[in-house]
Amino acid sequence: MPVQQKLFRFAFRLLGNEDDAKDITQDALMKVWRQQGKMNELENVEAWCMRITRNLSLDKIKARKYRVADDLEKALELPAVDTQNPHVATEQQDMMKRVHAAIHALPEKFRLVIQLRDMDGFSYQEIADMLDITINEVKVNLHRARQKVREQLKNVYAYGLQ
Structure with missing residues (x-):
């Protein structure tokens, strides 16, 4: 297959x-x-x-009653873009870990849509077919998921909240 x-x-x-x-x-x-x-x-x-x-x-x-393990190192490890500067590389890795943690903290319907669209690159129609929802629901859930991730990252970096 x-x-x-x-x-x-x-x-x-x-x-x-x-x-x-x-x-x-x-x-x-x-x-x-x-x-x-x-x-x-x-x-x-x-x-x-x-x-x-x-x-x-x-x-x-x-x-x-399975709980998703926070095993991002295996599934979503991304290489650092700037290997010349270890400080910049560490900051980038830290940022990506926070982004992935924020995504994993989302409710399931938001997490699935953001993963399928932004990580796997599926179209809105394909996601709608996979999840058996309308295209409008895909768009709304994706918007809300991105908004929640953005808010959480803003809180972490602006106020130090986690």
């Missing part, structure tokens, strides 16, 4: 655990395989696969 890596990254972001994400990805691919006759009727097969992965991940979270 050409979408296997996307499914894994999506499951990993939801679950925060590599082993569970691999299991969910495999389960999703098996479910897709069993329902392959349905693929011809779909407009966007990738969005359908992502929705299956999302539903399986959410089922796992609900069944185990």
Whole structure:
């Protein structure tokens, strides 16, 4: 499946655990395989696969009262842009950790939309199909998610609040 890596990254972001994400990805691919006759009727097969992965991940979270681990080092580690100046590199890494922490603190509907749009680069329509919501809901949730992240970062840097 050409979408296997996307499914894994999506499951990993939801679950925060590599082993569970691999299991969910495999389960999703098996479910897709069993329902392959349905693929011809779909407009966007990738969005359908992502929705299956999302539903399986959410089922796992609900069944185990699973809590997302704050394992950003594995999933979202970004290299420093300025390797010549360790001070600047450290500040950039610190800023990215705060951004990712702010995103992980968002309610699920905001967190999913901001991750799918800003980190994975999906279109509004693809996100709407994946999450089974309207495009307007995607836009509103994305705006509110970005606003909350912006406010939290402003509070941290302006007032030292965390």
